[in-house]
Amino acid sequence: MNWLFPAVPLRRLALFRTMVYLYVVIDVLWLQTSGWYHGYADPVWYEPLRMGQLLHLPAATVPLVNTLKWGSVAAALVAATGRLPRLAGSVVAICWIWYMYIAYAYGKVDHDRGDFVIALLLLPTVGSAFAQARWGRTADGRDILSQAGGFVLRAVQIFAIATYFLSAWAKVRFGGWDWVNSATMARAVVRRGTPWVKWLLDAPWLLQATQWALFAAEMASPLIFLASERWRRRIVYAWFAFHAVTYASITIAFWPHLVMLLAFLPLEQYADRGKPSSAASVVL
Amino acid sequence: MIVPLTLPQKAWRVAVVLLAAVLFLGGTFVGDDDWWPFSPWRMFSTSTDPNGAVRSTFIEVRTAAAPATWVEAPISPDSVGLNRAEIEGNIDRIAKDPAMLKTLADSHTALRPDDPSWVGIRVVVRNYLLRDGGPTGQHRDDLVAEWRAS
Incomplete structure (x- = not known):
């Protein structure tokens, strides 16, 4: 069970958290804006999803979409600094998820964003680990290792990779083995x-050959957790390359998912590059 | 210095991961889009017949400035509050109730008050024909629905 709770440098979690919340600002302001425009769409187009039926969420209005948009941005800017991680992080999770719900409850669900919910819901669970030192170091400059932080990164890794594996099975289910x-x-081109x-x-x-290769890579994707640390990073770089080629070909990128993949990387080591450092390399 | 988790702290985290795993697996194998955020990861999951057709939807409008001519208009959130895929996802409802298209004209007026208002909208599905997985260069248009201000 300790595989799920590796002790990782809190600095890695802090950097990942900052990137996630800065991404939320970019996402809400520029990348996923259709929810905002749904404030202007007639309620006749509103088709509540299961979540909306369960929680009795109403059709969008202009004041509601503005509240969720600017609530996401304000809370994410606070959370990106590492302050009020539980409160600000929870507000981001609620506002962003509701805002995306509104984006998807008008006839079209984007299929690339569900996994980001995991990152937003779990990041606030690391709040207390930062009580001693907000940026993850002790007073004398040594790294603090945290199992709570390691859990968040591991869970984000699991669900980011699961999207590849599950998308292969969705192809089998909806498209057939053929x-x-x-x-x-x-068709996409x-x-x-x-x-x-x-x-x-x-x-x-x-x-068609590309389809075979993609399908095989997606089915095999969980094997990344059996790979050595060096190969694990190479595989992550390869997925980044795949997404870059996809973007160049059909201008589709799964932005939140790309942020999730950062959970595989030793971010604090990248931050230390060029700086003299005694920090030991810690393998996740 | 290591900050560990206690057994109860680990236990509820394991429970959360298992619950999320069940929801995502359920979404993929029995759920549908309305299960979001646990809906199936079905991007590009449908099979396209190599000798069939690729459908693409567009709208044409008549404006108050030139009510006699149909011109193509963008289906984009900043123009009508909805995007093309959302119109495509509602195509059966629109075909049954073309009056729904009037709300697009209203949204357009709210979003772009300086543009001439729309007095007619029609939805067209263009089918690009394929042979052996490549386009033949031919297409066929189907009129799905039409609304006119009376």
Whole structure:
């Protein structure tokens, strides 16, 4: 069971947390704005999701979307500094999840953002670990190692990788085993391919080969937890490269998921680069 | 210096992870989009028939400034409060009740008060025909619904 609770430097968790909350600001202001415009859509288009039925969430209004948007931004800016981690972090989680709910309750659910909920709900659980030292070091400059922080990073890793594995099974469920031989990627290129990948439509076999490779990589993705630390990082870099190529090809990027993947990386070591440091390398 | 977790602190965290795992697995194998955030990860999961068609939806409008001509208008949140996929997700409801399109004209007026108002909207699905996984260059248009201000 201790695999789920590695003792990691609190600084790593603090850096990850800051990136998550700064990302929330960018996300709400620029990347996922359709929820805000739903404040202007007629309630006739509102189709409550299960969550909304359970919690009796109303259709969007302009004051509601403004409250959630600016509530997310304000609380995320506080939480990004490491202050009030439980209160500010909980406010971010509620506002962001509700704001995304509004974005998805009008006929189209984006399929790439559910896992970010895990990061937002679990980050506030590390609050008390910061009581001694807000940025994760003791008074004499040594790293504080935290199991609560390690748990959050591990859980984020698990659910980030689960999205690959589960998306492979969604292909089996909705597209059938024959998905790998279908024209799914050709469809994506027709609908939203960038000019420099249109040539792929003249080589459909290459698109199908890519589908085979992607499906195999997604099915095998949980094996990352058996890999050595060095290979684990290489695999994460490879997923980043995959998402970069996807963005260049069809301008789709799963931004919150990319932030989740940062939980695999030794962020405090990157921050120390170029600085003289005695901090021991800690393997997660 | 290590800050450990006690057994009860670990126990509820394990319970949370197990609950989330059950919800995500349930979403993928029995749930649907309305299970969000546990809905299936079905991006690009459907199979497209290599000899079928790729559908793409657009709207055309008549404005108060030029009520005789249909012109294509963007389906984007900053224009009508909804995006293209949301219109596509509601295509059956729109076909049954074309009066829903009037709300798009109202939203457009609220979002872009300086634009000429819309006095007619129609939804068209364009089918790009495929052969052997590549486009043939041909397309076929289907009119789904039409609304006119009376």
